[in-house]
Structures are given as C-alpha cells and as structure tokens.
Amino acid sequence: MSDSLLIIEDEALLGNELARFFRKRDWDVTLTRNLEDAEATLSAETIDPLVVLSDMNLPDGNALDFLEKIKDKTHDSEWIFVTGYGSVADSVRAVRLGAYDFIEKPCDPERLNLLVEGAARSARAQRRLSQQSQQQTNRYSIDALVGDSSITNTLRQMIWQMAQVPFSSLIISGETGTGKGLIARILHHTGSRAHAPLIELNCAALPKELLESELFGYEAGAFTGAKKRHRGLFEQAHTGTLFLDEIGEMDLDLQTKLLKAVEDLRIRRLGGESEISIDVQIIAASNLDLSARVEQGLFRSDLYHRLNIMSLRVPSLRERKLDLEQLVPAFIAENNRKSNKNVKQISESAWSKMRSYNWPGNIRELSNVIERCVLLASDEHFPEHWLQLSQASSAPSEAAKMAEDGIFLPLDGSLSLQEIEKYVLQEVLNRTDENVTAAARMLGTTRETLRYRVQKYNLRCKS
Ligand SMILES: Nc1ncnc2c1ncn2[C@@H]1O[C@H](COP(=O)(O)OP(=O)(O)OP(=O)(O)O)[C@@H](O)[C@H]1O
Ligand SMILES: [Mg+2]
Known part of the structure; x- marks a missing residue:
C-alpha cells in the first residue's frame, strides 16, 4: 500500500504539478486547495497522511495557525512548509x-523529494x-497481575489507587520473583506518566562508578574514556519514571548523591558545570x-524515609497459594502459545504437588516450572513428572521452617478469616494426601465436620 501525502x-498549476510528481513516486496523493478542505479531509479520517506538504499562505488563512489548531490530531504526520516569501x-x-522543515519557492523537485x-x-x-x-501500555494493564486471592485483589486495588495519584517516590518490597518488576511497570503504564519513558536500572548489576555515570551522565572528558557527552538515566527518564531495582545494593556514597538529586530535583552530569532540572517519579524495589x-547502617535512613513516601509489600506466593488456580492456567496458556502446544489436562496430583510446595522462588519459579512442563509435554496432559518440586533442595525460608509442624499464617490482614480456614484445611489435606480421617484427627474434629467444610470451600478429599 502506498503511503499517503497531503x-x-x-x-x-503548482498543486497539480506536485501531485503528479509525487504520484509517480508511488505516493497516494490528496490535493486540497485551502485549509477548510484540508481540515475536512483530516477530521473525516479518510486519509492518515505520513507527510503534509503545505503552502504557507492560503486563501482562508495561515498554515501555521492551522497546524497549531489541529496539532493534537496529527501528531504522527510530519509537516513541510513551502512558501514564496519565508x-x-x-x-x-x-x-x-514541530514542523519537519521549511522550504522556499521556487523549489527544486529533487530537493523537495529528498525532504519528503x-x-x-x-x-x-x-x-x-x-x-x-x-x-x-496494553501489556502492562492492571490485568497483567494475575491472581484472585483476596491478598492479590487487595494488592491490585492498592496499585490501581497509587497509579491515580502523582506520587514522587515509592518503595516496593518483597521476596525475589514476587512480581516487583511487573508491578513497577504496571504503575508506570497505567499512571499519568504512561506517555513518557520508563527507565529501568538494576543497582546490583553495575559497579559503583559505572552506576553513578549511568544515573547522572557525564560531559566529554569527565574521565578517561568519556569521549562524548552522555545523558544519564535521570535525564532520559525526564517527565517519566525511573525504576531503581535492587536499591538495597546501592553504595552509601551514591545513596547520598541520589538523595540530593531526589530532594533538589536537579542533577549535575559528571564533569558538568551547570545543573539540570529533572522531573522524575522514582520507583525503588528491594528484596532485602x-x-x-537502615538499622545495620547499610542504607541511609534519610534516603529510606524520602523514598518510602509510599510503600507496597508484595506477599510471597506461599502466602497466597490460592492464586495458583489462576496463575497455573495463565502460564500454561502463555506457553502453549509460545511453543505451539495444547496442554489442558492437569491431574489432581499435579495440583496437589503444586499446592503443597512452598515456592521459594515465588512466581518466577512457578513460571519457569510451567514453561519446562509445557515445553516437554507430549500431548494435552500436563506432565507431572517434569514438575520436579523437591522441597528439600530449596533452602527453606523462615516461614517454611516454622511451618514444618504447624502452619505459617501471615497476620498482617492479608488473609480474611474465611481464607485462613480454607488455607488451613487445604494445607492439612495436602499433608495427609487428602485422607479425611487423618486430616480430621490432625484438626481435632470429626470426619463429618471436616467433610462439611471441605464441601463448603469446594476442596477435594478422598472419602
Ligand atoms: N501476579 C502475577 N501475575 C502474572 N505474572 C506474574 C505475577 N507476578 C509475577 N509475575 C511474573 O513472574 C516473573 C517474576 O516477576 P518479577 O520479575 O516482577 O519479580 P521481582 O519481584 O522483580 O523479582 P526479583 O526480586 O528477583 O527482581 C515475571 O515474569 C512476572 O511477569
Ligand atoms: Mg525484579
């Protein structure tokens, strides 16, 4: 399809000549003789010109006034102005x-062609x-956060609320693989800064000097190897969001410089004379x-309080195992698509293994496990033997250690009373291999009471 030129x-005479010239060069040309017709054509959206070539003075007005008026509607077109007396x-x-260029009449057609x-x-x-x-923006909508447990629903609600307000900084904490990076992207892409850049920097990935020059940029000659001026990430994120991942790993000296930048909203490139104003929203994440x-003296308390204006704790997967019900099918579907498979049958015992596992690597680990299983599936059955979830091989977390004889329950309001009951029942059924008699004994209740509750919560058990 030819590109459109207005x-x-x-x-x-000139209009027809130009139209003929560009039609020969495979342009789909629309010619209008005045601004009124141009406006009608543009607003009817019958054409979406890649380039607009416009005379400056037209019988019904000035083309610059016209561009100013309709600028918002044509931001993906480039404008070139042709005029007799520029x-x-x-x-x-x-x-x-924002015009692309400006050329005086009479203009050489080949030059004009190069410009176009x-x-x-x-x-x-x-x-x-x-x-x-x-x-x-579509990929990181709020629905990208999968899970229907009440913890995740609350988390989604909090993210949604935060994205509506112009916060200057936020700390997201949570174990590795819980979705901190995903949440940072959702916050940016659903917030008011979505049209500006989101710049991500992993503070643990770079040595201190490099981290500093990456963040603040440098002038030519600031240090050996600084051949050209370099705009730092603060500048690149201007009007957008700077996502500082693993901020707990940042060196104390650099923390001081970061605090100054965040407080003054100004930075200075390394080797630079002048200060540059910046308008950035900071999202910092840490699994520490x-x-x-702060108490150990490894993180500046003033920086911590400055960034911690808002905070979000992302719970581990073992605190919200009910999310498995949505996460597992979502990851299977995603991997079916990627590797052209059609896995759709998950056996009860595969579910049971996944439910009783503690997932020290959280959702990232789950996503990797499912990827492996789908990749190795030979038919539509989920290959349980590829789960390979050995509780012993993963370093037990504090919570898991505590939970060996009992059950770890987060008492931070993240589980409702009903969810606690369901969670306890599920955990006991997992440990007794769904045997009602053994489960009832463990809970000091009768088989009838237990069966009633198992039905109430739609759980599974052997009769
Ligand atoms: N609730 C969720 N729904 C769907 N996908 C999720 C969810 N949470 C995390 N993920 C996916 O799991 C993977 C790990 O998440 P992410 O990288 O955001 O974790 P993280 O907390 O930043 O981990 P780390 O501390 O190791 O950097 C990503 O692929 C992410 O898209
Ligand atoms: Mg991350």
Whole structure:
C-alpha cells in the first residue's frame, strides 16, 4: 500500500504539478486547495497522511495557525512548509510547532523529494515508537497481575489507587520473583506518566562508578574514556519514571548523591558545570529488608524515609497459594502459545504437588516450572513428572521452617478469616494426601465436620 501525502496548495498549476510528481513516486496523493478542505479531509479520517506538504499562505488563512489548531490530531504526520516569501519568524514558529522543515519557492523537485523522503522516515519511526508504547501500555494493564486471592485483589486495588495519584517516590518490597518488576511497570503504564519513558536500572548489576555515570551522565572528558557527552538515566527518564531495582545494593556514597538529586530535583552530569532540572517519579524495589539495612547502617535512613513516601509489600506466593488456580492456567496458556502446544489436562496430583510446595522462588519459579512442563509435554496432559518440586533442595525460608509442624499464617490482614480456614484445611489435606480421617484427627474434629467444610470451600478429599 502506498503511503499517503497531503498537499495543501492554492496555486492550481503548482498543486497539480506536485501531485503528479509525487504520484509517480508511488505516493497516494490528496490535493486540497485551502485549509477548510484540508481540515475536512483530516477530521473525516479518510486519509492518515505520513507527510503534509503545505503552502504557507492560503486563501482562508495561515498554515501555521492551522497546524497549531489541529496539532493534537496529527501528531504522527510530519509537516513541510513551502512558501514564496519565508520570514525568519515564520521558520522559527514552524520549528517550534514541530514542523519537519521549511522550504522556499521556487523549489527544486529533487530537493523537495529528498525532504519528503526524510520526513516520511521520521514519521514512520514516530509511528513505530507510539505503536510500541501502545503495546507496552496494553501489556502492562492492571490485568497483567494475575491472581484472585483476596491478598492479590487487595494488592491490585492498592496499585490501581497509587497509579491515580502523582506520587514522587515509592518503595516496593518483597521476596525475589514476587512480581516487583511487573508491578513497577504496571504503575508506570497505567499512571499519568504512561506517555513518557520508563527507565529501568538494576543497582546490583553495575559497579559503583559505572552506576553513578549511568544515573547522572557525564560531559566529554569527565574521565578517561568519556569521549562524548552522555545523558544519564535521570535525564532520559525526564517527565517519566525511573525504576531503581535492587536499591538495597546501592553504595552509601551514591545513596547520598541520589538523595540530593531526589530532594533538589536537579542533577549535575559528571564533569558538568551547570545543573539540570529533572522531573522524575522514582520507583525503588528491594528484596532485602530495607529497614533492617537502615538499622545495620547499610542504607541511609534519610534516603529510606524520602523514598518510602509510599510503600507496597508484595506477599510471597506461599502466602497466597490460592492464586495458583489462576496463575497455573495463565502460564500454561502463555506457553502453549509460545511453543505451539495444547496442554489442558492437569491431574489432581499435579495440583496437589503444586499446592503443597512452598515456592521459594515465588512466581518466577512457578513460571519457569510451567514453561519446562509445557515445553516437554507430549500431548494435552500436563506432565507431572517434569514438575520436579523437591522441597528439600530449596533452602527453606523462615516461614517454611516454622511451618514444618504447624502452619505459617501471615497476620498482617492479608488473609480474611474465611481464607485462613480454607488455607488451613487445604494445607492439612495436602499433608495427609487428602485422607479425611487423618486430616480430621490432625484438626481435632470429626470426619463429618471436616467433610462439611471441605464441601463448603469446594476442596477435594478422598472419602
Ligand atoms: N501476579 C502475577 N501475575 C502474572 N505474572 C506474574 C505475577 N507476578 C509475577 N509475575 C511474573 O513472574 C516473573 C517474576 O516477576 P518479577 O520479575 O516482577 O519479580 P521481582 O519481584 O522483580 O523479582 P526479583 O526480586 O528477583 O527482581 C515475571 O515474569 C512476572 O511477569
Ligand atoms: Mg525484579
């Protein structure tokens, strides 16, 4: 399909000549003689021009005024202005309005062609970018957070509320693989900064010096190897979000510089003279207990309090095993798609193994396990033997250790009373291999009472 070019030119001879010239070069040309017709064509959305080539002065007005008026509707088109008597003021205004270029009559057709080709490339790049950002926005909607336990529903509600307010900083804490990175992306892409960049930096991945130059940027010659000026991540994230992952690993010196930047909303590139204003929202994540790091003198308490204006604790998967009901099918579907499989039958014993496992690597571990199983499946049955969940081989967490003879229950309001009851029943049934007599004995109750509750919560047991 040809790309669309809109020509706005009132001189009939020139207009026709231009239209013929560009049609020969495979453009789908629309020619209008005045701004009113151009506006009607653009707002009817019958065409979506990649490039607009417009005369400056038209019988019904000035094309720059026109661009200013309809700018919001045509942000993915590039504009080139052609004029008989261009003035410097006009060209400055054209650039300010985001026009691609400005050319005086009479113009050489080949030069004009080069300009139009350049403008087309630029518009295509812009369209690709906005398409990508749209895809990210779709990918990181609030529904990307799967799980229907009341803990996850509360978490989703909190994320949704936070995304509505213009917070300046937030700390997300939680064990590895619980979804901190995913939540940071959801917060950015569903918030008011979604159209600006989200810049991610893993503070544990770089040595201190490199981390500093990455964050703040540098001027040419600031240090050996600094050949060219480099804009740091703070600048790149301007008007958007800076996601500082594993912030607990950041060196104390650098923490001081970070605090200054966050408080002053200004940074200075390494080797730079002047300060640069920045407008960034900071999301920091850590799987370390930051308040304990503060007590140990490993994390600055003032930075901690400055960033901790809002905080979000992401619970481990073992605190919300009910989410498995949605996570497992979601990961199976995703991997079916990726590897062209059709796994859909999960046996009861596979479910039971997954429910009784403690998932020290949380949702990342679950997602990897499911990926392996789907990849190795030979038919539509979920291959249970590929689960390979050995509780012993994974380092037991504090909670798991406590839970060997009893049950670990988070008492932070994240489980409702009913969920606690269901969770206890499920855990006991898992441990007794769903044997009602043994489970009733463990809970000091009768088989009848237990059966009633098993039915109430729609659990499974052997009669
Ligand atoms: N509730 C969820 N629903 C669907 N996918 C999830 C959910 N939580 C996490 N994931 C997926 O699990 C994987 C691990 O999540 P993520 O990388 O966000 O964890 P993390 O907390 O940042 O881990 P780490 O501390 O190791 O960096 C990702 O692929 C993420 O998309
Ligand atoms: Mg992460």
